Amino acid sequence: MITARGLVQTFHTGQGRKKTAVQAVNGIDLDVAEGEVVGFLGPNGAGKTTTLRMLTTLLKPTAGTATVAGYDVATQAVDVRRSIGYCSQVGSTFSGAYAGDEVVDHGMLYGMSRKDAVAQGQALFERLQLDGLWRRMPKNMSGGQKRRLDIAMGLIHSPSLVFLDEPTTGLDPQARANLWEHIADLRTSQGATVFLTTHYLDEADALADRIVIIDRGDIVASDTADNLKAQVAGDLVALEVGSDEQVPVARDRLSAVAETVEVEGRQVRGRVSRAGKVVPGLLRDLEAAGVSLESIEIARPTLDDVFLTLTGRTLRDAEADVPTTEGAEL
Numbered sequence: 001m002i003t004a005r006g007l008v009q010t011f012h013t014g015q016g017r018k019k020t021a022v023q024a025v026n027g028i029d030l031d032v033a034e035g036e037v038v039g040f041l042g043p044n045g046a047g048k049t050t051t052l053r054m055l056t057t058l059l060k061p062t063a064g065t066a067t068v069a070g071y072d073v074a075t076q077a078v079d080v081r082r083s084i085g086y087c088s089q090v091g092s093t094f095s096g097a098y099a100g101d102e103v104v105d106h107g108m109l110y111g112m113s114r115k116d117a118v119a120q121g122q123a124l125f126e127r128l129q130l131d132g133l134w135r136r137m138p139k140n141m142s143g144g145q146k147r148r149l150d151i152a153m154g155l156i157h158s159p160s161l162v163f164l165d166e167p168t169t170g171l172d173p174q175a176r177a178n179l180w181e182h183i184a185d186l187r188t189s190q191g192a193t194v195f196l197t198t199h200y201l202d203e204a205d206a207l208a209d210r211i212v213i214i215d216r217g218d219i220v221a222s223d224t225a226d227n228l229k230a231q232v233a234g235d236l237v238a239l240e241v242g243s244d245e246q247v248p249v250a251r252d253r254l255s256a257v258a259e260t261v262e263v264e265g266r267q268v269r270g271r272v273s274r275a276g277k278v279v280p281g282l283l284r285d286l287e288a289a290g291v292s293l294e295s296i297e298i299a300r301p302t303l304d305d306v307f308l309t310l311t312g313r314t315l316r317d318a319e320a321d322v323p324t325t326e327g328a329e330l
């Protein structure tokens, strides 16, 4: 459904000597099979939206090639657009008409008859729990309802491939969970292929068959959430001891079963493979050595740990630090 080879996007900003080149996407390869739900995950500024804009023909690649739904993004843009649904990050700009009319107009833009667009629009309103809102202006809808209306617009022409750019950003937890159900349903009831960008780890975890991680314009991983987590060395065991004197003892005992151990105040942490098996023995050791524990926490690896292992930074804190070339010959 999607094949990209060596896709590059370089933005040029500024003027004269102050010209700066921003390498937003660095020559990425991507393959998405029919029926797959792929989560495109990365911190702010990693290059997610730029990649999506190239795949949806809104932005011409600086270099590289991509085919989407069998069509070349550079030479067959109209065919690509006809074959896909796209919900942008900023959301649609609505004209001030009723929600239902917006959706019908959008369908007619794709060449649907009014009758078909109304029928499909009403079915989508029902499926996306927008019933009763056909004659409501989008500006008078809640954030979650507007986001679902965006999705209805993206789906009106029954595309078999849907691109969603940060579909749940800005929504409250309940609206997010609700939208997740609808996104999951796109595949189960329509067999659609879904490519969604997100910087929420739980979203990628919950929805995607496969997670592709992008960082500073490069793809750093592509696998199922489980396989990615399995790459992280072990479960995190975090001990909090009762007094400062106990810290070195706890560190020694934990070092016996963990690869690297970190100490922060009275917190002693390390990664342990198969913590469930190892921790009971560790607790006995600690007790025998006179260490009293204030608390113990065991955490399975998260996608954030995966990102940390791959890049040395946490996903949450990774700020946009895209390489730039100031004053370069452009």
Ligand SMILES: Nc1ncnc2c1ncn2[C@@H]1O[C@H](COP(=O)(O)OP(=O)(O)OP(=O)(O)O)[C@@H](O)[C@H]1O
Residues within 6 Å of the ligand: 011, 012, 013, 022, 023, 024, 042, 043, 044, 045, 046, 047, 048, 049, 050, 051, 199, 320, 322
């Ligand atoms: N039109 C543009 N001109 C110059 N630089 C741009 C332009 N669009 C994006 N960039 C830069 O390219 C990099 C990648 O941006 P992009 O929007 O693709 O990131 P993202 O992963 O989608 O981030 P976010 O999660 O914040 O949306 C950023 O450094 C951004 O500032």
